[in-house]
Amino acid sequence: MPEAFIIDACRTPRGIGKVGKGALADMHPQHLAATVLKALAERNNLKTAEVDDVIWGCSSQRGVQGNDMARMALLDAGYDTRASGVTLDRFCGSGITSVNLAASSIMSGMEDLMIAGGTEMMSFTGQRNPNDGPSMMDAGNLRLRARHPQSHQGVCADAIATLEGIPRQALDELALVSQQRAAKAIAEGAFSKSLVPVFKADGSLALDHEEFPRPGTTLEGLASLKAAFPALAEMPLDDKGTTYKGLILQKYPGLDIQYVHHAGNSSGVVDGAGAVLLASPEYAKKNGLKPRARIVAMANVGDCPTLMLNAPVPAARKALAKAGLKVEDIDLWEINEAFAVVAEKFIRDLKLDREKVNVNGGAMALGHPIGGTGSILIGTLLDELERRDLRRGLVTMCAAGGMAPAIIIERV
Numbered sequence: 433m434p435e436a437f438i439i440d441a442c443r444t445p446r447g448i449g450k451v452g453k454g455a456l457a458d459m460h461p462q463h464l465a466a467t468v469l470k471a472l473a474e475r476n477n478l479k480t481a482e483v484d485d486v487i488w489g490c491s492s493q494r495g496v497q498g499n500d501m502a503r504m505a506l507l508d509a510g511y512d513t514r515a516s517g518v519t520l521d522r523f524c525g526s527g528i529t530s531v532n533l534a535a536s537s538i539m540s541g542m543e544d545l546m547i548a549g550g551t552e553m554m555s556f557t558g559q560r561n562p563n564d565g566p567s568m569m570d571a572g573n574l575r576l577r578a579r580h581p582q583s584h585q586g587v588c589a590d591a592i593a594t595l596e597g598i599p600r601q602a603l604d605e606l607a608l609v610s611q612q613r614a615a616k617a618i619a620e621g622a623f624s625k626s627l628v629p630v631f632k633a634d635g636s637l638a639l640d641h642e643e644f645p646r647p648g649t650t651l652e653g654l655a656s657l658k659a660a661f662p663a664l665a666e667m668p669l670d671d672k673g674t675t676y677k678g679l680i681l682q683k684y685p686g687l688d689i690q691y692v693h694h695a696g697n698s699s700g701v702v703d704g705a706g707a708v709l710l711a712s713p714e715y716a717k718k719n720g721l722k723p724r725a726r727i728v729a730m731a732n733v734g735d736c737p738t739l740m741l742n743a744p745v746p747a748a749r750k751a752l753a754k755a756g757l758k759v760e761d762i763d764l765w766e767i768n769e770a771f772a773v774v775a776e777k778f779i780r781d782l783k784l785d786r787e788k789v790n791v792n793g794g795a796m797a798l799g800h801p802i803g804g805t806g807s808i809l810i811g812t813l814l815d816e817l818e819r820r821d822l823r824r825g826l827v828t829m830c831a832a833g834g835m836a837p838a839i840i841i842e843r844v
């Protein structure tokens with residue numbers, strides 16, 4: 433089978449995703465995307481006219497995040513106008529999917545040089561008009577709602593923890609480990625190879641370091657935090673008395689949901705972007721691009737849309753099967769910490785060695801810029817495989833609607 437190589441990966445720091453608090457919050461999303469696109473071009477001396485396509489992930493494509501961010505950002509980055517771009521939405525999974533599609537284009541023989549990535553400005557997406565009413569996953573499609581009721585993701589996380597019998601203490605312990613590992617990784621410079629600073633339009637520095645981590649986090653501090661979703665679960669969504677909790681109870685009647693997630697064991701609200709440069713072996717050799725890894729396998733899986741967050745395990749198993757590999761063949765794992773229960777269930781179901789999972793911390797410590805996280809994690813994984821002189825890694829994450837993409841990479 434034809435191969436697709438990863439040549440390079442880079443990302444911005446993640447800034448706190450709140451207007452007035454985050455260093456990136458007053459920037460244009462295209463600016464963040466252009467930052468990593470420009471970095472890839474400069475770091476690899478790219479002939480940007482030869483970039484066949486830029487595939488970009490962005491979950492909330494409205495306002496300043498609309499109008500095909502891929503094309504607008506590559507133009508903003510100074511690419512040749514012959515480079516084209518397309519923007520996609522697989523919710524949280526967008527950043528993995530963009531890489532998978534770029535790799536597929538190369539492996540099919542149709543393209544030779546691709547860039548994939550994603551951006552999300554959560555400081556922007558959080559600015560909803562209260563008059564718009566609750567944001568429903570089904571966009572008001574009542575026929576779909578009757579067939580597949582889809583709740584708020586935080587309430588789903590609490591429902592899964594209840595069904596799985598996973599207590600809050602276990603989730604808080606995982607959140608603490610995430611903060612500790614992130615602090616260690618930052619202190620050791622584990623992110624330095626991929627991280628590129630963001631500058632303002634006037635040339636002054638906007639951000640050159642992770643803004644979200646809380647290295648002083650303690651288990652006692654996490655235990656003192658108030659559960660985040662009880663009130664939201666009971667919030668009326670329409671004049672019929674529909675609630676987020678009620679949507680779950682339609683499929684799981686009688687479930688006594690225990691509310692165990694809070695700000696400390698859920699993913700952080702941040703702004704950020706990441707990008708991955710891919711090439712065919714022929715193009716890489718001809719143009720002196722040194723491959724760092726190859727794509728081994730890719731997978732997509734759908735699961736229960738009502739629980740929404742459980743697809744990473746079957747996605748990982750599908751990717752392993754496609755590659756003819758076993759769990760033991762994977763040296764490092766990246767499972768996005770959308771909520772602590774997602775990572776905890778993933779570890780338990782696959783019986784993973786915890787010392788191989790999210791070794792540099794995850795989204796509970798570093799944040800989760802929805803459409804960009806997958807691409808960021810692929811770069812983080814590759815850097816760490818190189819740092820530890822290991823061979824293979826797998827990245828996966830839950831996506832709204834009950835989905836998960838996955839990818840396995842191998843160093844060359």
